[in-house]
Amino acid sequence: MNAPSSKSPAWLIALAWILVALPLSWGLYQSILKSKPLFMGPAPVAAPAKPAQ
Amino acid sequence: MPSFLDREHTIAPAGYSRWLVPPAAIAVQMCIGEIYGFSVFNLPLSRSLGVTKPTAGDWSLPTIVLCTYSLGLIILGLSAAVFGKWVERNGPRKTMFASACFFCGGLVIASFGVRLHNFALLTLGYGLVGGIGLGLGYIAPVSTLVKWFPDRPGMATGMAIMGFGSGALVGGPLGVVLMDHFKSPTSVGVSEAFLVMGGLYFVMMNFGALIVRVPAQGWVPEGYVPSTETRKLVTSAQVSVDVAWKTPQFWLLWMVLCTNVTAGIGLLAQASPMTQDMFGVSAAAAGGFVGLLSIFNMGGRFFWSSYSDVIGRKGAFCVYFILGCILYLLVPYSQKLNSVTFFGAIASVIISMYGGGFATTPAYLRDIFGTMQVGAIHGRVITAWSMAAVLGPQLVTNISAYQKAHGVPKEQAYNTTMYLMACILVVGLICNLLVREVDPKHHHREWTA
Numbered sequence: 001m002n003a004p005s006s007k008s009p010a011w012l013i014a015l016a017w018i019l020v021a022l023p024l025s026w027g028l029y030q031s032i033l034k035s036k037p038l039f040m041g042p043a044p045v046a047a048p049a050k051p052a053q
Numbered sequence: 054m055p056s057f058l059d060r061e062h063t064i065a066p067a068g069y070s071r072w073l074v075p076p077a078a079i080a081v082q083m084c085i086g087e088i089y090g091f092s093v094f095n096l097p098l099s100r101s102l103g104v105t106k107p108t109a110g111d112w113s114l115p116t117i118v119l120c121t122y123s124l125g126l127i128i129l130g131l132s133a134a135v136f137g138k139w140v141e142r143n144g145p146r147k148t149m150f151a152s153a154c155f156f157c158g159g160l161v162i163a164s165f166g167v168r169l170h171n172f173a174l175l176t177l178g179y180g181l182v183g184g185i186g187l188g189l190g191y192i193a194p195v196s197t198l199v200k201w202f203p204d205r206p207g208m209a210t211g212m213a214i215m216g217f218g219s220g221a222l223v224g225g226p227l228g229v230v231l232m233d234h235f236k237s238p239t240s241v242g243v244s245e246a247f248l249v250m251g252g253l254y255f256v257m258m259n260f261g262a263l264i265v266r267v268p269a270q271g272w273v274p275e276g277y278v279p280s281t282e283t284r285k286l287v288t289s290a291q292v293s294v295d296v297a298w299k300t301p302q303f304w305l306l307w308m309v310l311c312t313n314v315t316a317g318i319g320l321l322a323q324a325s326p327m328t329q330d331m332f333g334v335s336a337a338a339a340g341g342f343v344g345l346l347s348i349f350n351m352g353g354r355f356f357w358s359s360y361s362d363v364i365g366r367k368g369a370f371c372v373y374f375i376l377g378c379i380l381y382l383l384v385p386y387s388q389k390l391n392s393v394t395f396f397g398a399i400a401s402v403i404i405s406m407y408g409g410g411f412a413t414t415p416a417y418l419r420d421i422f423g424t425m426q427v428g429a430i431h432g433r434v435i436t437a438w439s440m441a442a443v444l445g446p447q448l449v450t451n452i453s454a455y456q457k458a459h460g461v462p463k464e465q466a467y468n469t470t471m472y473l474m475a476c477i478l479v480v481g482l483i484c485n486l487l488v489r490e491v492d493p494k495h496h497h498r499e500w501t502a
Contacts, residue, residue, distance in 0.1 A: 007068035016076035016264055019257075020083065020216070027222030031348055035341035038334065038397065 058262075060144030065266035071201040071274065073264050075209070078194030079216035080261035081149050084254040085156055085190040086220015088129075088183075089347070091122045093228045097241040098175075101167055104241055112172055120176040121163075123442065128184025130439030133192045137432025138294060140189065145197045145265045152190030153258035159183025160251035167244040190258070191217065191435065195415045196428030200268050203424075204277050207366070207416040211358025214412035218351035222344075224250075286367055286488070290496040291423035297430045302421050302491055305484045310414050311437035311444075312481030313373055316381070316474040317407025319445035320400060321346060323453070323467075330453075330463040332393040342397065349401040350408040357409025358416065366417035367485060373406040374482035381475040385468040411438075421491060448473065 056062060098121075099114045100107045140148045162178030165171075194213045202209035231249050235242035273279070279289075297303050320327070324346055325339040334342075361369035380399045387396040414434060419427045449470050456466040 006066050008070035008073055012264075013070055013072050016073055016260075019260065020076045020079045023083065023223045023227075024079075024219050027219060027226060028348065030226035031222050031344035035345040037338040038341045038345065038393070 058143075058147040058150055060142070060147070060267065063144050063146045063266050064269050065272070067269075069266055071268075074194070074198055074201050074266065075212040077145075077149075077261040077265040078198055078213035079219075081152060081190045081194060081258050082213055082216030083219050083223055084258050085152065085187050086217040087224030087228075087250070087254070088122060088125050088187060089218070089221030090223070090225030090228060091125075091179075093225050093232075094121075094243055094246075097232055097243050098167065101241050101243060102170060104239065110170070116172075120172070121179040124176065124180030125184040125187060126442045127439045128181055129187040129191060130436040132185045132188030133432035133435040134188075135432075136185075136189055137192060137429030138426070140192055140432065141196065141294075141426050141429045144267055145193045146262050148189050148193035149258060149262035149265060152186045152193060153255050153262065154186070156183050156186025156190060157251040157255040157258070159186055160247045160254070164244045164247035164251065167247065188432070188435075192428050192432045194261075194265065195431055196424065196426075197265065197267055199415065199419045199424055199427055202274075203279070204274055205359070205362050206419055207362040207369075207413060208355070208359040210415040211355040211412040214358070214408075214415070215351055215354040217411075218347070218354050218408050221347045222351065225344075225347075227253075284365075286365065286490060287420045288423055288490060290491070290493070291425035292421075292430075292491055292495050293497050294426040294429035294433065296495050296497070297422045297426070297491075298433050300491055300495055302488055303430070303434070305488050306414070306417060306421070307434055307437045308484040309370055309417075309481055309488070310410060310434055311441050312477050312484070313370070313377075313407065313410035314438050314441035315445040315448070316377060316477050316481075317404060317410070317445070318441055319449040319470070319474055320403055321350070321407065322446035323449045324400065327467055328393065328396070330466060331388045332391065332396065332464075334393060342400075345397070346400060346404045349405040353405025353408035354412040357406060358412035361409075361413045361416060366413055366420055367488060369409070369413050370417070370485045371482065373410055374478045374485060377403055377406055378475045378478045378482070381471045381478065384471040385465070388464055388468075421488070423497075425497060 095114060095117055098112060098117050100111055102108050102111045159178045159182035162182055163175050164178070166174030166176075166178055195210055198209040198213050199206050227250065228246055231246035232242035235245035235249075292300070321343075324343050325336070328334050328339045328342050329336060357369060357373070364372070380403050383399055384396065387393075387399055415427065415431045418430050418434065422430050449467070452470045452473065453466045456469060457463055
């Protein structure tokens, strides 16, 4: 079978990669945001509240 | 099914760029990899009747996990094994389309299951029907990519399998956003989220199916000259799937994958409670740590698999097993130092090699059995994953629970499990070292590349 010749347009290749890169970048950004608390120090312990007078 | 989905209608014309195939593969794998992010639905599903808190008649958490996530992964392995030959015969486009129908159809069924509070429908949708979609979508692009990139098979399969690893990064946050949008005083928003995700994923997966092509017979990349010198463990012969699974090489590679995944998934599945128990970090920080591991799981798939093109598949797996073994033995030491950063670094490298093992396996199979039916052979080897998906988390959970019940401080309750994981990796290393070329009597005789 002789397949017809047609060069893949550069815009199609770029579009295909952008379409998968967009959600991937968003997911990466969300994960990095979520992992920030791991690298922050422990939350300061709140001072005990004074008993009500 | 429409004829444009058939294999013969997807043969690439001259001039087609092979760089369209990786995004097609990633599009499909990223969608089905959503199962890795399924845990975001666990708690909302467990209060789908009570909405704010579980009430009588609500589903229990272990049952939800077993009948959705675990069942989905088991069916993934089984369907990949059963449909592997069908996938080879029908080509990637029809398989990706079928995968989209099953996976997204499963999400729609599961959505109705949640809405009607019918657990059988949820199981049927997410676990069974969705699981078939997972199996088809997982193996569909692999053999296609291997044929398009004979010069860099490791990198090619790494890109595809990386897509699956990225599923949690996209699917998890997307699920949270959708549930937040749809939740109301009478709904936790899971049913609506499933429905929307089913629609979005169907479009994305079919985009992949539309642009994917198979190379014409005899096609080679421009400027690529196949190496004439014989490389150890890289065959130019072909072995059919029916013969391959009867060879010792198949079962050695099955063990190699099973041990690598058991060790990795054991850590991945318990990463959150482990960091909380061992270092006393908050649940939010532990959740963030799991997200971080997902990034390494995804990146490792591309990095290690590409690196295997340089050092060979056997060498790559030797690195996973030897380095992995050392790192597992260092985990208790990180607890002794009370250094969560050190532990984080160790766990990240371990998980990167867990992902790397998944991505290197198809290239290893291609080296040993040839490209003729590599997708089908890969499908059968994936049953090792199903086994490991049950074995790994069970080992870590049960042994640490036993230790805690017998008075071991919770900070040290995971030490024995880490030593056991190191032993499992030694078994994997031995199996890997035993892999040799397939006996020529098993080679297929009527194959033209």
